[in-house]
Amino acid sequence: MGKEITSRSEDYSQWYIDLIKKADLAENSDVRGCMVIKPYGYSIWEKMQQALDKMFKDTGHVNAYFPLFVPKSMFEAEEKNAEGFAKECAIVTHYRLKTDPSAKGKLMVDPAAKLEEELVVRPTSEAIIWSTYKKWIQSYRDLPLLINQWANVVRWEMRTRLFLRTAEFLWQEGHTAHATAYEAIKETEQMLDVYAEFAETFMAMPVIKGKKSEGERFPGAIDTYCIEAMMQDGKALQAGTSHFLGQNFAKAFDVQFTSKEGKMELVWGTSWGVSTRLIGALIMAHSDDDGLVLPPKLAPIHVVIVPIFKNEAELLKISEQAEIIAKDLRQQGYSVKFDNRDTHKPGYKFAEYELKGVPVRIAIGPRDLENKTVEVARRDTKEKQLMKMEEVAANIPALLDDIQNNIYQKAFKFRTQMTTTVDSYEEFKKVLDEKGGFVSAHWDGTSETEAAIKEETKATIRCIPLDAAEEEGTCVYSGKPSSKRVLFARAY
Amino acid sequence: MGKEITSRSEDYSQWYIDLIKKADLAENSDVRGCMVIKPYGYSIWEKMQQALDKMFKDTGHVNAYFPLFVPKSMFEAEEKNAEGFAKECAIVTHYRLKTDPSAKGKLMVDPAAKLEEELVVRPTSEAIIWSTYKKWIQSYRDLPLLINQWANVVRWEMRTRLFLRTAEFLWQEGHTAHATAYEAIKETEQMLDVYAEFAETFMAMPVIKGKKSEGERFPGAIDTYCIEAMMQDGKALQAGTSHFLGQNFAKAFDVQFTSKEGKMELVWGTSWGVSTRLIGALIMAHSDDDGLVLPPKLAPIHVVIVPIFKNEAELLKISEQAEIIAKDLRQQGYSVKFDNRDTHKPGYKFAEYELKGVPVRIAIGPRDLENKTVEVARRDTKEKQLMKMEEVAANIPALLDDIQNNIYQKAFKFRTQMTTTVDSYEEFKKVLDEKGGFVSAHWDGTSETEAAIKEETKATIRCIPLDAAEEEGTCVYSGKPSSKRVLFARAY
Numbered sequence: 001m002g003k004e005i006t007s008r009s010e011d012y013s014q015w016y017i018d019l020i021k022k023a024d025l026a027e028n029s030d031v032r033g034c035m036v037i038k039p040y041g042y043s044i045w046e047k048m049q050q051a052l053d054k055m056f057k058d059t060g061h062v063n064a065y066f067p068l069f070v071p072k073s074m075f076e077a078e079e080k081n082a083e084g085f086a087k088e089c090a091i092v093t094h095y096r097l098k099t100d101p102s103a104k105g106k107l108m109v110d111p112a113a114k115l116e117e118e119l120v121v122r123p124t125s126e127a128i129i130w131s132t133y134k135k136w137i138q139s140y141r142d143l144p145l146l147i148n149q150w151a152n153v154v155r156w157e158m159r160t161r162l163f164l165r166t167a168e169f170l171w172q173e174g175h176t177a178h179a180t181a182y183e184a185i186k187e188t189e190q191m192l193d194v195y196a197e198f199a200e201t202f203m204a205m206p207v208i209k210g211k212k213s214e215g216e217r218f219p220g221a222i223d224t225y226c227i228e229a230m231m232q233d234g235k236a237l238q239a240g241t242s243h244f245l246g247q248n249f250a251k252a253f254d255v256q257f258t259s260k261e262g263k264m265e266l267v268w269g270t271s272w273g274v275s276t277r278l279i280g281a282l283i284m285a286h287s288d289d290d291g292l293v294l295p296p297k298l299a300p301i302h303v304v305i306v307p308i309f310k311n312e313a314e315l316l317k318i319s320e321q322a323e324i325i326a327k328d329l330r331q332q333g334y335s336v337k338f339d340n341r342d343t344h345k346p347g348y349k350f351a352e353y354e355l356k357g358v359p360v361r362i363a364i365g366p367r368d369l370e371n372k373t374v375e376v377a378r379r380d381t382k383e384k385q386l387m388k389m390e391e392v393a394a395n396i397p398a399l400l401d402d403i404q405n406n407i408y409q410k411a412f413k414f415r416t417q418m419t420t421t422v423d424s425y426e427e428f429k430k431v432l433d434e435k436g437g438f439v440s441a442h443w444d445g446t447s448e449t450e451a452a453i454k455e456e457t458k459a460t461i462r463c464i465p466l467d468a469a470e471e472e473g474t475c476v477y478s479g480k481p482s483s484k485r486v487l488f489a490r491a492y
Numbered sequence: 493m494g495k496e497i498t499s500r501s502e503d504y505s506q507w508y509i510d511l512i513k514k515a516d517l518a519e520n521s522d523v524r525g526c527m528v529i530k531p532y533g534y535s536i537w538e539k540m541q542q543a544l545d546k547m548f549k550d551t552g553h554v555n556a557y558f559p560l561f562v563p564k565s566m567f568e569a570e571e572k573n574a575e576g577f578a579k580e581c582a583i584v585t586h587y588r589l590k591t592d593p594s595a596k597g598k599l600m601v602d603p604a605a606k607l608e609e610e611l612v613v614r615p616t617s618e619a620i621i622w623s624t625y626k627k628w629i630q631s632y633r634d635l636p637l638l639i640n641q642w643a644n645v646v647r648w649e650m651r652t653r654l655f656l657r658t659a660e661f662l663w664q665e666g667h668t669a670h671a672t673a674y675e676a677i678k679e680t681e682q683m684l685d686v687y688a689e690f691a692e693t694f695m696a697m698p699v700i701k702g703k704k705s706e707g708e709r710f711p712g713a714i715d716t717y718c719i720e721a722m723m724q725d726g727k728a729l730q731a732g733t734s735h736f737l738g739q740n741f742a743k744a745f746d747v748q749f750t751s752k753e754g755k756m757e758l759v760w761g762t763s764w765g766v767s768t769r770l771i772g773a774l775i776m777a778h779s780d781d782d783g784l785v786l787p788p789k790l791a792p793i794h795v796v797i798v799p800i801f802k803n804e805a806e807l808l809k810i811s812e813q814a815e816i817i818a819k820d821l822r823q824q825g826y827s828v829k830f831d832n833r834d835t836h837k838p839g840y841k842f843a844e845y846e847l848k849g850v851p852v853r854i855a856i857g858p859r860d861l862e863n864k865t866v867e868v869a870r871r872d873t874k875e876k877q878l879m880k881m882e883e884v885a886a887n888i889p890a891l892l893d894d895i896q897n898n899i900y901q902k903a904f905k906f907r908t909q910m911t912t913t914v915d916s917y918e919e920f921k922k923v924l925d926e927k928g929g930f931v932s933a934h935w936d937g938t939s940e941t942e943a944a945i946k947e948e949t950k951a952t953i954r955c956i957p958l959d960a961a962e963e964e965g966t967c968v969y970s971g972k973p974s975s976k977r978v979l980f981a982r983a984y
Contacts, residue, residue, distance in 0.1 A: 031563060031620070036557070043554065082589075
């Protein structure tokens with residue numbers, strides 16, 4: 001068990017796939033590009049949802065639900081958005097099956113049940129939501145509208161990868177409407193901050209906040225903000241985006257309001273989302289060759305207790321102590337599993353919970369009972385320590401905090417080490433090929449240069465960091481003047 | 493405000509629609525048959541989800557997520573299920589749009605992107621889930637599988653009604669797999685009990701537990717259990733179903749396991765679900781001509797505090813007291829809104845919160861400050877009482893319990909009064925036409941009689957109550973012998 005995972009150094013992609021399979025997180029379904037999120041994987045998503053949902057509500061947002069389908073004419077109203085998603089849309093054209101007269105027990109699409117207007121399965125919900133906002137917004141008193149939706153969306157991806165890129169995925173999408181550009185930009189920035197805080201505090205994953213270049217913007221947005229994370233193989237991963245939509249969707253759907261001054265004005269909008277892709281990021285940011293390493297704040301099980309016993313009498317005595325510890329920890333709000341199965345050896349269980357990333361493992365054997373101790377092992381560093389039984393419940397919270405912090409610090413150090421400042425294209429290519437990671441370089445700000453670099457190196461501009469210093473320089477590719485560095489990387 | 497709702501006696505259907513609109517619960521979207529669940533309506537769904545999810549987990553279930561799409565060949569594997577849903581399926585046939593050369597700025601379905609096999613948008617997930625279970629189940633050790641999914645499903649309904657019947661709706665669907673028929677039946681019954689407990693304890697809505705007749709069974713089930721509720725207009729509403737699937741899906745998808753004895757056997761299954769339809773039931777069971785009446789256990793806001801003031805100085809003093817009360821109640825876990833808007837009069841606010849069904853309203857005016865009292869009004873009975881300010885926080889929990897209980901008792905009394913035992917077909921028809929409600933009558937057990945009665949009276953067999961007494965009698969329609977009474981009603 002556990003040893004069947006390919007090592008990261010041998011084949012990082014295969015390691016990722018093996019890990020997802022062995023840790024029972026998800027699997028490919030028989031439906032092209034769609035995954036099944038298995039119970040353990042889904043329980044991580046539930047933890048993410050809980051934390052994010054609270055953060056959204058604490059910043060004044062409410063949840064609602066809008067239709068899965070978008071009529072084609074509605075979908076195409078915002079032209080750039082429609083153009084951007086047109087090539088990856090699942091389309092409903094019929095609403096009925098009928099018995100296939102030529103094949104017994106088979107069904108066929110009923111040609112008589114063709115829709116007058118085709119329905120797009122939402123790849124994102126701006127169109128359906130702004131067409132609804134038109135009915136909800138008349139006056140400045142109706143603003144701001146601060147709404148979030150938890151939903152599934154479909155984007156017909158040709159090359160899929162569990163969690164990172166699937167035809168159907170789960171996400172949340174916030175859609176807000178404001179009276180002024182200023183307010184909408186503040187909202188866009190606020191939600192970027194929420195995402196960054198979630199990534200760093202809950203996922204223990206440091207992120208760079210920045211803006212996308214024009215070429216990488218969300219179709220229909222004026223500005224796309226993002227958080228970018230660094231994976232262990234030196235590739236970047238976009239973990240969340242927050243878009244300032246300007247008045248683009250208000251124009252497309254004619255959403256106007258009467259201002260305080262009595263004038264009719266177009267509404268300003270934002271949208272922002274994170275998805276089950278975050279589970280892929282979580283795996284790739286922290287896990288190791290023995291399995292998942294989960295930050296305690298997102299771990300479905302915080303502590304597992306494994307009894308070491310030779311017979312039922314020993315198990316009985318150990319169980320008594322285990323239950324005391326478990327009860328005490330549960331009262332403090334921790335999730336504790338006591339694995340008293342007699343069908344598996346302790347070594348098997350140890351490997352299983354390492355695979356599943358349980359942050360703390362407590363082992364109790366007959367000698368521990370004598371000495372009134374337990375063995376406490378932490379998943380992140382694999383360190384073990386003896387702890388007095390009576391102190392376990394009091395010590396675990398601090399240990400979990402330390403694990404959360406250590407996982408973050410390790411990732412932070414790694415990212416720092418994997419961020420390289422370069423001043424020539426030679427160096428740029430060398431770093432990408434030999435080291436990977438973020439490359440901080442001057443760029444002339446043109447789409448042409450961006451495209452040429454992507455074509456030649458497969459690296460994209462991940463973002464223009466919000467905290468990038470003003471610095472005179474010359475573009476590594478064109479030699480033209482540049483005023484700040486941007487971050488390039490090969491990315492997921 | 494509030495007075496624009498049609499009264500129940502005038503037009504019950506219109507009352508229902510008006511109420512949903514005025515209380516901001518939901519609206520029809522521009523997508524045929526699909527609704528938008530607005531924030532206030534969705535917050536009720538969130539409360540329902542929380543309660544149900546906890547009950548599912550407390551009975552050993554875990555959540556997972558399966559694909560939205562079901563390939564046609566997979567969908568048709570269980571013939572009865574496929575036949576039952578074939579006529580109401582949305583079908584995806586293409587995966588791309590392209591620029592329409594004949595219309596500027598328009599898109600068209602790309603004929604080159606036709607799917608080899610059409611995809612059915614799930615109307616229910618037995619097919620996709622059992623095709624997955626085949627991979628997960630090899631041995632008796634893999635059983636039982638106790639999985640639930642929160643998801644959207646699509647059933648192309650021709651006549652839709654907000655919450656009660658919509659083309660897309662939100663629900664949960666449990667799908668379990670067991671080694672024996674006995675275990676699967678126990679599970680089916682357990683989940684029926686969970687639904688009944690939820691309906692009665694949280695929704696304050698009494699329900700009859702029973703089995704469906706063969707004609708009303710879920711397609712592909714051996715037995716369908718249900719809970720049936722009585723609405724204020726005398727029509728019944730099916731509020732939840734739990735199906736014993738026998739080995740039907742195991743056969744269709746060849747899901748076998750090695751038993752303890754080493755034999756290959758087919759797996760036994762169940763499925764069970766409740767949906768956003770419950771919000772419709774909640775509205776129709778309790779609400780009145782002034783708006784929603786929400787049981788406290790599902791109310792998004794438990795208590796609203798409305799200040800009565802003439803100027804800012806008064807508001808300031810009242811606010812101090814209101815904040816003390818609000819803080820105290822929030823610490824006890826209640827949701828409290830202090831509505832200090834100066835743009836609306838108290839009377840307007842009173843009507844608004846009656847409309848929204850907030851169980852308790854507290855009004856505080858200048859005289860209350862002098863007397864150290866507040867006026868407490870309960871939504872269910874409209875009774876008002878003066879309460880000492882210092883006792884409010886201590887008294888509210890009991891008041892909320894009393895409201896919860898009173899709403900249930902009122903509905904229970906109504907249902908009792910609306911359940912009529914009849915022994916002749918004349919009486920049967922008379923009761924249906926003049927009184928409505930449940931009609932308890934003998935039935936000969938045949939589909940022919942059931943169909944004839946439905947044709948002639950529009951009443952269906954809601955269920956064969958689980959607690960129906962053995963009683964010799966004759967069918968009201970055919971005069972043939974019958975051993976127990978069943979419940980008929982016109983239904984939603």
